[in-house]
Amino acid sequence: MARSRVPRRGAGGAGRSASAGTFTLEDVAAAVGGRVVGRGARLTGVAPLESAGPSDLSWIADERRAPDGARSAAAAFLVPAESLAAGRPCVVVASPSLALAVWLEARRPPERPARGVARGAHVHRTARVSRGVSIEAGATVAAGARIGSRTRLRAGAFVGEGASIGEDCVLGPGAAVLAGCRVGDRCILHSGAVVGSDGFGYVWDGERHRKIPQVGIARLEDDVEIGANAAVDRATLGETVVGRGTKIDNLVQIGHNVVIGEHSILCGQAGVGGSSRLGRGVTLAGQVGISDHVTIGDGAVLTGQAGIARRGRVPAGVVVSGMPALPHREFLKRAALVGRLEAAFERLAALEEAVAKMRKGG
């Protein structure tokens, strides 16, 4: 039911891969650097174990998935060890998940966007646009902005005054990079993502919240991805920074002056308050809330909905959960202890009665 053909976007006859879109295990092994075991018929698609059909390639990530593999209708597998394939044809690789990524990438028909600036795009005469860009109708490039080579601006994308976008980027429909902000190479901004919105800074002047001008910028290093409708605020002064290779999911909020290290992962609806610093390789699961002026060490993992209060610190490498956040084991232990409270109150009452009786009885 949920089976899936690798979609063929190009109409083109001259496919890059085997005829009629089919492929063999040898094609896969060549692309992903693996070893073929057994002999398969021609394959037509890639699908998860549960939904794969008899002409699909699937993958078995590790031993725990082997029983699902045995039950699957898939024709062949990517496996970390031959023994997990249950006798079916397979390609043995170090990491089936990585091989899957490589193979899907190899199979993907190349996108061939219309190059150049479409009629109906609004590109200011002072903007500098490099070779090979694709700027669709309805996209805007404001005064003094720069767009790097082969970068693609979908309809409704917006690049503000003096902003710069690197090479090989994609700004999805309605994505916005506001005035003065900088985006590195190979970045992807999904639909509705906003980079460089004003930080949320006010000072009470006795009568009203007076806006503190947000005159800094937001800067994305290379290979950053920003999810749909996520927002990265510009700094009050200086820069908000998202480090190289960091991936940010949909609807995430990054406050002003935040600095995020390289290769971190921020899952859907996580939020990071102003001036907080996240290290390298940090993971924020969904809906995690980081207050302002917080420090998160390299490689720390915050599980779903965890919350860190203002000026809090999470050491490198730990896993924390809950609000207020605790080391994950401690979080689980406390939850279990709370689950025993009702019985504990009964034991306490029984003890009180026993002691009272003993005192009276003597």
Place this chain on the structure above:
Amino acid sequence: MARSRVPRRGAGGAGRSASAGTFTLEDVAAAVGGRVVGRGARLTGVAPLESAGPSDLSWIADERRAPDGARSAAAAFLVPAESLAAGRPCVVVASPSLALAVWLEARRPPERPARGVARGAHVHRTARVSRGVSIEAGATVAAGARIGSRTRLRAGAFVGEGASIGEDCVLGPGAAVLAGCRVGDRCILHSGAVVGSDGFGYVWDGERHRKIPQVGIARLEDDVEIGANAAVDRATLGETVVGRGTKIDNLVQIGHNVVIGEHSILCGQAGVGGSSRLGRGVTLAGQVGISDHVTIGDGAVLTGQAGIARRGRVPAGVVVSGMPALPHREFLKRAALVGRLEAAFERLAALEEAVAKMRKGG
């Protein structure tokens, strides 16, 4: 103060309803299928009990609202039983809330969008556009996309390559349905809603998070509504599915390969992680967080901010709260027990003292 006229959008003289926009209880009863009790003057508007004025219709949902009804200035009521109207004119119906919906719908002036493709809309020559559509200036329909009859694309709406939108849909300003995705009939996508953004899938290749190409699609069945700035990711492989009649509120996040059953309700800022499955008639209250690979049974209710961890299961029909989520009664009980802890610690200390004394004293 918060009184409200049913707004008259059309400038048009020839109103569909009574003269000068007024109406009678008989008009209401005919539209909603109820029984008139008493005789009212001409009514001019509809308003909640608290803000209704002396020419307004209001509604009393059930017995608990009867005292508010008695205090209200409303001229007449929709009621489930004559006795709740406190002697004022009323229309007796099985469900006043449903009757309200029907009546507001009946009163609403029909929208008459300009049909056709406006100048300034960007419709690819290979797109297929059915009769009666309204595609505003600034909307985009990419190559190979299909737009069903009478569907309306507001300014800045985007329909990607090969995507298809059914009949009688509305895509609000800036709403986007990305390449290959499918939207059924009578769907509403509010401003900034995104359907088909990439799933959040990476695999660490030793040096960086390598993107797993997201080559599946997102599919909305008929009668689905997606709130402002909500996001529904496309599947890695296969489909992300939102079932028929399911309603999704603003700023909700739906991960890749999620499958949501029919007639579910997902309130504001709820999030559902990758590959999770929600049954039919599920309710997620605001800010609920569902991790990935979770299963939620039919009719389950998750109260506000409840959280379900990875691979968790919520049985059909239960109500759960908190993080980690518990049956709602258990959640309340534990919270109450924790509230008694301070006293319990004192009792424990007193017992220890008493026992120590007994041991010493003999």
Place this chain on the structure above:
Amino acid sequence: MARSRVPRRGAGGAGRSASAGTFTLEDVAAAVGGRVVGRGARLTGVAPLESAGPSDLSWIADERRAPDGARSAAAAFLVPAESLAAGRPCVVVASPSLALAVWLEARRPPERPARGVARGAHVHRTARVSRGVSIEAGATVAAGARIGSRTRLRAGAFVGEGASIGEDCVLGPGAAVLAGCRVGDRCILHSGAVVGSDGFGYVWDGERHRKIPQVGIARLEDDVEIGANAAVDRATLGETVVGRGTKIDNLVQIGHNVVIGEHSILCGQAGVGGSSRLGRGVTLAGQVGISDHVTIGDGAVLTGQAGIARRGRVPAGVVVSGMPALPHREFLKRAALVGRLEAAFERLAALEEAVAKMRKGG
């Protein structure tokens, strides 16, 4: 590293401030109303203590920051008292933070957007547009809408049928104010903000969730700011209201018929359910969740991720935390008590053993 020049947006030679963008403490004192102590060289920028360089002005908010001031490389400070400047030149003011805001505003080069309606903007012939507006290519003003003097609509901004926007407002790229809604003077809507999306109202009719037409409006009073990708729903009937001077951060959700008082602060990803009422000067920290029909008193503060259940009430002036929310001290106390549970269970077991022994032993 994170040092920052006040950016110079205008290319213009004739700067408003000192030559080559430099300035003196006398300039600062004149602008912010302070007293100069010491004599400084010419300054070139403004930066926080940690990143300021030897030609930067910085600020010391209060005594606790004095040690950071002493360590800073800044040339001069804004201080509340001369003694905090550690002998360096300074400007003494009542509130350094306020002075910072005033000075940054004074230094900011005036934005000089192109006035008028750009070619490529879609302004309906029945719309009324006041003098001095700036409506960029790709912006839409629908039938019957009104745009006040000097208001700026960036590319992709949308003003719906009959909506009205006051004077001196800015609608960022892709911001939308939908049909009939009203925005006061000096409001800022950041990129992707949506005002007037449908409230989330349905009634089950036995077969499906039937939509309750949302025929009210949303109204923003003067000086309101709405963050990127935030959403304010229109009322079912009547109005959703955001009071004068209230500031709403990115990705916040405001449900239908909510009324928010003046000068409140709603931080990132907070959510407010339908028909809730927030007083004046309320603070919702990040990710706070307010259910529907809740009442929050004037000046109340809800800390990050706090949750208030349906029909809950938070009294004026209190600080609450957690879900279910408790007074902040009580929240902290309970968390601490839960942290002592493991030891308490041991004490309980020891007591049981002691009592059992005493009973047996006699």
